[in-house]
Amino acid sequence: DAKTTQPNSMESNEEEPVHLPCNHSTISGTDYIHWYRQLPSQGPEYVIHGLTSNVNNRMASLAIAEDRKSSTLILHRATLRDAAVYYCILRETGRRALTFGSGTRLQVQP
Amino acid sequence: NAGVTQTPKFQVLKTGQSMTLQCAQDMNHNSMYWYRQDPGMGLRLIYYSASEGTTDKGEVPNGYNVSRLNKREFSLRLESAAPSQTSVYFCASSAVSGYFEAFFGQGTRLTVV
Numbered sequence: 001d002a003k004t005t006q007p008n009s010m011e012s013n014e015e016e017p018v019h020l021p022c023n024h025s026t027i028s029g030t031d032y033i034h035w036y037r038q039l040p041s042q043g044p045e046y047v048i049h050g051l052t053s054n055v056n057n058r059m060a061s062l063a064i065a066e067d068r069k070s071s072t073l074i075l076h077r078a079t080l081r082d083a084a085v086y087y088c089i090l091r092e093t094g095r096r097a098l099t100f101g102s103g104t105r106l107q108v109q110p
Numbered sequence: 111n112a113g114v115t116q117t118p119k120f121q122v123l124k125t126g127q128s129m130t131l132q133c134a135q136d137m138n139h140n141s142m143y144w145y146r147q148d149p150g151m152g153l154r155l156i157y158y159s160a161s162e163g164t165t166d167k168g169e170v171p172n173g174y175n176v177s178r179l180n181k182r183e184f185s186l187r188l189e190s191a192a193p194s195q196t197s198v199y200f201c202a203s204s205a206v207s208g209y210f211e212a213f214f215g216q217g218t219r220l221t222v223v
Contacts, residue, residue, distance in 0.1 A: 043214030
């Protein structure tokens, strides 16, 4: 599986936007970029995914670089509930299982 | 909506004991997965089942067996528990097609002493 690189931790203030970066320089043309997050003492939950174009949903936005070697998960207004570990995952087309790295631990300050 | 349900939520085993972790999903998903998560680490895939009747090894299958009992249920068995298997175990499921969103259970926290 192609690897991703994320910062170990980030801090944000409540109600401010958060940009979580992910580098994936060895991404192949058919790899999807997925983001999951894991709240304390819970299982991971899906946040968003994309292939080439930027994507928006009710939880977040995903900005994908033109060369697809990096992406950024954008939380538009962080809340205390957004404190979690965020995982950037590449999923090969045809492969169903997700390979998790160590993710970015996001702390949100009131 | 129940989603993915795992039982039990907590378990303490002695070294050498056996047990089965149960997982059931009510979303009519074809694919199911078992992961383990050690403290401070990401999740690692133990086994997965792409569809009813099939199972495949993941990254860390040693010491585990699985059974895809039917479309809803996917169990994980530890035949002879070892302290190295102390971990939090997550079951997940996903559809074959579409957005491929994976849904995870709440986890089973297993301690082997």
